Amino acid sequence: MSRRRKHAFGYHAGVTIEGTQLACDAAGSATDLIFLSHARALASGAPFRLSPHRAGRRQLLTTEGTLILLGKTGERLRARTLPALVGRAFNLGGLRLQLVPAGYLPGAASLLCDVGDRHILYAGTVGRECSAAGMGPAEVRRAHAVCLDATFGDPRFVLPPFEEAAQSLRRFVETALAGSRTPVLLVSPSGPAPAVVHILQAAGLSLRSHGRFLEAFSRFRRAGAAVPNLRRFSGRLDRNEALLWPPEARDAPVLTALSSPSFAFVSGFSVEPKAIECMRADQGIALSNQAGFDDLLAYLEGTGAQEVALHRGFAETFAELLRRRGYDAYAIDPPRQMELFRG
Incomplete structure (x- = not known):
């Protein structure tokens, strides 16, 4: 009887690659080498726990773009960050490693690791090609085992x-303006917001935004992304202007002063009616920079992997579906609630 091979991935305060000291998007132990795949990979406050005065002997493997997007936290982490270029393989402690473009955010990367005779791919959060946002697509690598972020790992999240x-986005804004209403777009500043701005500005539509968008876009530019300029919202909008607003600030009192506002929730989660209801939005627009369900299946098929580890979101749902497919x-x-402000 053949002995079953041990799974390539485990979990200890985050994803670990078995047989190595690698922890992916995790605080890890004091001896771990921590791979940070993108600037939003860890829970709120976690990047600070990786800061030098708290990190013990831990070292960080990430990209320059991710450090830039992390702002002051990224600067504090530089002293413990190992330099690595995306697309160039290198050796580290007996391992052969390579960072691969993930297509999600500027600097976002997946990690390909050779462990013995196996290619192990921590894909993490895979981006969805969105040419208007200036981001390239995720690059697929062949692997024996892969770990995927299953945020949209349920069949209901097949994105248009x-x-x-x-x-749909252009139509929403134009219809609202034609009806003398104020279009308010609830969208994550670090999610599909760059694409939203490109789309609307290309259509000749004017925008103002919450200050968080200006800060996020400034970091994007420093990380090498082509994102447009925005004007800050200071309490008033000119006629024929739309407003970009972060979903988590939906209850801000300043929104009550807008003239006849019409809200759209711009996110991959907007395919779920309950998400639109939660945002108290008039419409959902399923625009996302994160891979939807069918995108994840296509990515997985491209890797050729038979072993698949899932984390975040609908990990159990996706795992069960994939087991049925062999x-x-x-x-x-552990299962999580939907993170509505991510994608």
Whole structure:
């Protein structure tokens, strides 16, 4: 009888690659080498726990773009960050490693690791090609085992083609303005917001935004992304202007002073009616910079992997579906509530 091979991924305060000292998007132990795949990978406050005066002997593997997006936290982490270029393989402690473009945020990367005779791919959060945002697509690598972020790992999250979502966005804003209403777009500053701005500015529509968008876009530019300029919202909008607003600030008192506001929730989660209801939005627009359900399946098929670890979101749901398709699929972290402000 053949002995079953041990799974490539485990979980200890985050994803670990078995047989190595690698922890991915995790605080990890004091001896771990921590791979940080993108600037939003850890829970709120976690990047600070990786700061030098708290990190023991831990070292960080990430990209320059991710450090820039982390702002002051990224600067504090530089002293413990190992330099690595995306796309260039290198050796570290007996391991062969390579960072691969993930297509999600500027600097976002997946990690390909050779462990013995196996190629292990921590894909993490895979981006969805969104040409208007100036981001390249995720690059797929062949692997024996892969770990994926299953935020949209449920069949209900099949997202529409980019141009279809863009058309819905333009139509919403133009219809609201034609009806003398104020279009308010609830969208994550570090999510699909750059695409939203590109789409609307290309259509000749004017925008103002919450200050968080100006800060996020400034960091994007420093990280090398092509994002447009924005004007700050100071309490008033000119006629024929739309407003960008972070979903988590939906209850801000200043919004009550707007003239006849019409709200759209711009996110991959907007395919779920309960998410639109939660945001108290008039419409959902399923535009996302994060891979939807069918995108995840296509990515997985491209890797050729038979072993699939899932974390975040609908990990259990996705694992069960993949097992029915013949994959050795398993969830490796506790179930979470939908993170509506991510994608």
